[in-house]
Amino acid sequence: MNAKLAAAIGWLAGAAILAALSLTLTGYHADLFRKLLLTATLAVGYNFQFGFAGQIAFSHYAFYGIGAYAITILSTRFGLALPVAALATIGLSALLALMVAIPANRLEGFYIALATLAFAQLFVVVMVQGGDFTGGPDGLFGFDAPTIFGARLAGANFMLVVSALFLANLALFAALGRSWFGRACRAVRDDPEAAAAMGVDVARTRIAVFTLTSSLAAVAGMAYAFADNFVNPFVFGIDAMFVLLFMVLIGGAGRHAGAVVGCVFLFMLPEYLGDLVGRFHLLAYGILMVVVMMFLPNGIIGLWDRLAKRLRPEPAR
Amino acid sequence: MSGTGGRTLLTVRGLAKRFGGLVAVDDVDFDLDDGEILGIIGPNGAGKTTTFNLIAGALRADAGSIRLRDAEIAGLPAHKVAARGILRTFQHNRPFKGMNVLENLLVGAHRRVRARPWAAALGLPSARREDAALAAAARETLAFVGLGDHAASDVSKLSFGQGRLLECARALMGEPAIILFDEPAAGLTSVEAERLGGVIRGIAARGIAVLLIEHDMRFLLPLAHRVVVLDRGAKIADGTPAAISREPAVIEAYLGRHAGAAA
Numbered sequence: 001m002n003a004k005l006a007a008a009i010g011w012l013a014g015a016a017i018l019a020a021l022s023l024t025l026t027g028y029h030a031d032l033f034r035k036l037l038l039t040a041t042l043a044v045g046y047n048f049q050f051g052f053a054g055q056i057a058f059s060h061y062a063f064y065g066i067g068a069y070a071i072t073i074l075s076t077r078f079g080l081a082l083p084v085a086a087l088a089t090i091g092l093s094a095l096l097a098l099m100v101a102i103p104a105n106r107l108e109g110f111y112i113a114l115a116t117l118a119f120a121q122l123f124v125v126v127m128v129q130g131g132d133f134t135g136g137p138d139g140l141f142g143f144d145a146p147t148i149f150g151a152r153l154a155g156a157n158f159m160l161v162v163s164a165l166f167l168a169n170l171a172l173f174a175a176l177g178r179s180w181f182g183r184a185c186r187a188v189r190d191d192p193e194a195a196a197a198m199g200v201d202v203a204r205t206r207i208a209v210f211t212l213t214s215s216l217a218a219v220a221g222m223a224y225a226f227a228d229n230f231v232n233p234f235v236f237g238i239d240a241m242f243v244l245l246f247m248v249l250i251g252g253a254g255r256h257a258g259a260v261v262g263c264v265f266l267f268m269l270p271e272y273l274g275d276l277v278g279r280f281h282l283l284a285y286g287i288l289m290v291v292v293m294m295f296l297p298n299g300i301i302g303l304w305d306r307l308a309k310r311l312r313p314e315p316a317r
Numbered sequence: 318m319s320g321t322g323g324r325t326l327l328t329v330r331g332l333a334k335r336f337g338g339l340v341a342v343d344d345v346d347f348d349l350d351d352g353e354i355l356g357i358i359g360p361n362g363a364g365k366t367t368t369f370n371l372i373a374g375a376l377r378a379d380a381g382s383i384r385l386r387d388a389e390i391a392g393l394p395a396h397k398v399a400a401r402g403i404l405r406t407f408q409h410n411r412p413f414k415g416m417n418v419l420e421n422l423l424v425g426a427h428r429r430v431r432a433r434p435w436a437a438a439l440g441l442p443s444a445r446r447e448d449a450a451l452a453a454a455a456r457e458t459l460a461f462v463g464l465g466d467h468a469a470s471d472v473s474k475l476s477f478g479q480g481r482l483l484e485c486a487r488a489l490m491g492e493p494a495i496i497l498f499d500e501p502a503a504g505l506t507s508v509e510a511e512r513l514g515g516v517i518r519g520i521a522a523r524g525i526a527v528l529l530i531e532h533d534m535r536f537l538l539p540l541a542h543r544v545v546v547l548d549r550g551a552k553i554a555d556g557t558p559a560a561i562s563r564e565p566a567v568i569e570a571y572l573g574r575h576a577g578a579a580a
Contacts, residue, residue, distance in 0.1 A: 175440030179448065180423070180430045182437075183416065187424045190413040197373065197407075199399035199428040199491065208434070254415065 015167055022159035030155075034162050034227055036267050041166045041220045043247050043263040044256060048173045049213040050245070051253035052182060054189025055206065056109065058241050059100060059116035062123040063214040065236030066093050067221025069127060069134060072231050076143045077133075086222060093218030094211055101210040105203050120238055127233035139232035146226065153226050162223055169216060174256050185209055186254070250292050252299025261300050323351030326494060326526050327372075327403075332381035332391075334367050341367040343550035345381070349495065354517065354527040356541035356558075358534065360570055363547040365530040366499070372528070373405045373497055374398035385494065400428050404488035405497040410480035412472040412487075419468040421483060422455035423448075425490030455490060462486045462516050478509035485516055489525075496520060498529035502536040514540050538562065546570065 018037075025033050046060045070092050074085035104115040127134045134140070145154040153161060176182050184205050187195035192202045225231050243266060251262020269288075273281040296303055327349040334342040342364040349355050359365050370376040372383055374395035383391040385401055393401070404425070413421050429451065432444035459465050462482040467475065475483060481501060488496045501517070502510045510533075517540060521527050531537040537544070538558040546554040546561055548570040554561045561567050 171440075172438055176438045179437030179440070179444060180427065180432065180451075181434055183420055183424050184427060186415050186420075187413045190415050191411050193375075193395070194407065194411040194413065195424065196394070196396040197399055197405050198424050198487065199396050199404075200424070201396050 011167070011171070015163070018163035018167065019160060022163050023156050025159070030159065031227075032271070034159050036264065037159075037162045037166045038220055038224050038227065039244070039247075039267055040260050040263045041162075041169045042217055042244060043251075043259040044166075044169050044173050045213045045216045045220075046244055047248045047251075047253065047256065047259035048177065048185075049209060050248055051255070051259070052177055052189065053185040053206065053209040054109075055210060056113045057116040057210065058113065058238065058245075059119045059123075059214065060217050060244060061236045061238075061241040062116075062120040063093055063097065063217040064221040064224065065123055065127065065231075065233070066096060067218030068225040068231045068236075069140070069221075070218070071222040072140045072143060072225045073133070075146065076140070082146045082148065089218060089222055090215055094215045097211040097214035098207065100214075101207045105206045105210075117238070120236075120241060124233050124237050127236075134233070135231070137233065139230065141230045143229055145229055158223075158226060162227075165220065165223055169220075170256060170260070172216075177256065181205075246289055250289065250296075250299055252301030255299070255301045258299050258301035265300065323353060323524075323526075325349070326351050326353075326386065327528070328382075328384045329372070330382050330384075332368065332371060332383065333379050334364075334371055334376060335379055340550050342371065342378075342547075345547065345550075345552050347545045347552065347555060349526050349528055351526055352521050352524045354521045354529070354540060354542045356537045356544045357528065357530045357547060358532075358537060358544060359547035362549070363570075364550040365547055367550075368547065369405075369497060369499055369528075369530050372398075372403065399491065402428070402491070402494035403497065404491045404493040404495075406481070406484035406488055406499060406501065408499040408501075408503055410477065410484055412475075412480060412483055414472055416472070417468070418459065418464065418470050418472060418475070418483060419452065419455050421472060421487055422458060422490045423451055425487035426451045426455070426492075428491045451490075455486075458486045458489050461489070461519065463512065478505050478512070481505060481509070481513060482516065485513070485520070489520065493525060495526045495528060498527065498531075500531055500533075501529055502531060502533045510536050 021033055042060060042064060049055050049057060049060065067089055070089040071085050074080045074088055075082055080088065100115060100119050104112045128137050130136060145152055145158070147153065151157050184195065184200045187198065187200055188202050188205050196202050247262040247266045248259050249262070250266060251260065252258025269285060270281060273284055277284045292299075298305070325348050329345060329347050332342055332345040333340070345364070345368060347355070357365050357368060367376065371378045371391070374390075374393050374397065378391050381391065382389055385403065388401070390398055390401055390403070413424060416424070430447065432447050436444040456465070456468055459468055462485050464479060464482055464486060467479070472480070472483065485496075498517070501513055505513060514536065517527055517529070529537070529541070541558055543556065544554075544558050544561045545552060546564070546567050548566075553566045553570060554564045556564070
């Protein structure tokens with residue numbers, strides 16, 4: 001009961017802090033805050049795909065882009081009402097995810113990486129070559145922030161929505177992660193043959209995880225479209241995807257808190273690194289990542305676990 | 318022939334498997350009853366492991382039938398065989414390394430889970446209650462196999478013998494009708510093997526049928542109610558441990574067929 005109460009207080013405190021930041025931050029800091037929240041939402045989902053289910057996939061940012069492009073095109077070009085456009089976007093991204101996952105899962109691990117890498121590259125190419133329909137290399141811009149229930153989805157309203165989206169993703173993946181489904185995912189990651197011997201349908205589990213996490217990346221992408229009311233194909237490229245992978249690895253793959261911590265760390269690092277080491281900041285960033293991955297195999301959260309263990313006496317059995 | 322007089326649970330008829338020109342399993346028949354401990358023995362290359370894998374769904378039979386009660390299960394993939402209530406252990410322990418001992422057992426309970434995926438995703442009270450009930454069952458099962466102190470342990474902290482007990486406990490968590498053991502005594506010390514034998518007897522006493530393939534006769538003969546002997550893919554004997562150890566065909570297969578042929 002105590003643990004339940006502590007968890008409830010933790011969630012409420014988190015929500016209160018995010019709400020307070022949403023209502024007070026302005027200008028550059030507001031922009032950093034909402035992009036950080038969107039990236040953290042992606043990181044939490046990618047951690048489930050990669051850290052829990054062990055799928056080495058590179059399509060997470062592509063689905064983020066699919067969400068952003070689809071909602072913009074459907075609501076501005078086709079004039080669909082926002083809820084209709086949102087549902088259609090989710091349907092489309094789920095369908096695309098299935099189309100990638102089903103053939104990729106017939107093949108083994110390495111091919112999932114190749115298939116999703118190809119898919120991610122193809123997405124950027126199609127968006128760049130899409131002419132007027134996708135806006136080509138310039139992307140889509142000049143559309144208005146939508147209005148929901150009379151509130152314009154901009155400024156503090158937008159940040160509140162993104163805060164709620166992040167918390168909802170975190171809560172969903174936390175619940176899923178500690179449920180039978182999360183255990184089945186980790187079993188499939190650790191030893192697919194042994195998982196099948198326990199009755200876990202390995203292919204179905206993999207497809208379900210990929211479709212769910214990819215669709216939720218698209219939902220985050222829908223929100224991203226209205227962060228600046230600007231959608232550009234190069235934002236969703238493979239560079240960003242690798243940074244997302246490093247966020248999860250450095251934070252601690254397979255741990256929700258790790259994904260969030262790793263995201264905050266890598267997202268904020270360039271902000272401070274530039275002042276510290278000037279034009280060498282990219283080099284410093286790279287070296288730091290190599291060092292962390294060499295010496296902290298379980299990421300920042302693994303270091304935290306070790307410290308906490310040292311401070312606390314061994315619990316009685 | 319039955320060691321326990323229980324109902325027939327598994328009926329294997331005409332089971333066959335070939336790999337290229339090699340006939341690994343050739344027209345094998347046997348039955349397995351409720352609560353029975355059935356051993357399958359034979360010299361190297363006799364087809365024990367292939368028979369095991371055919372039943373577990375790791376391999377597909379070329380011919381023959383495997384019926385669980387009245388349902389045909391030959392040709393089902395491994396996860397569907399498990400879902401029907403036939404769970405297995407691995408000869409080289411294969412725990413889920415990223416999970417602690419208790420979580421490993423909960424994966425074993427996969428076929429018992431009733432909560433729908435969305436109930437799990439939303440953390441609904443019904444799903445949480447089921448989880449708590451399964452965790453309680455897992456603690457009991459750990460105590461039953463003698464790992465009661467290790468619920469929260471990392472699986473890497475277990476000895477090889479404890480790892481084998483974890484294999485048993487994980488399979489037990491599925492409330493199986495049958496547990497298949499793949500050479501359970503392999504790699505164990507005599508003390509560990511004796512302890513494992515006790516656990517296997519306890520499993521059979523719960524009414525769960527046990528089918529084990531085994532090399533080690535000193536482990537198997539006192540444990541099994543009945544033994545099926547395979548040689549070069551075919552069944553050459555089927556009976557109580559005492560009866561099969563007197564069969565000339567068994568003695569010949571084990572002591573060398575040259576001696577037998579010369580006689």
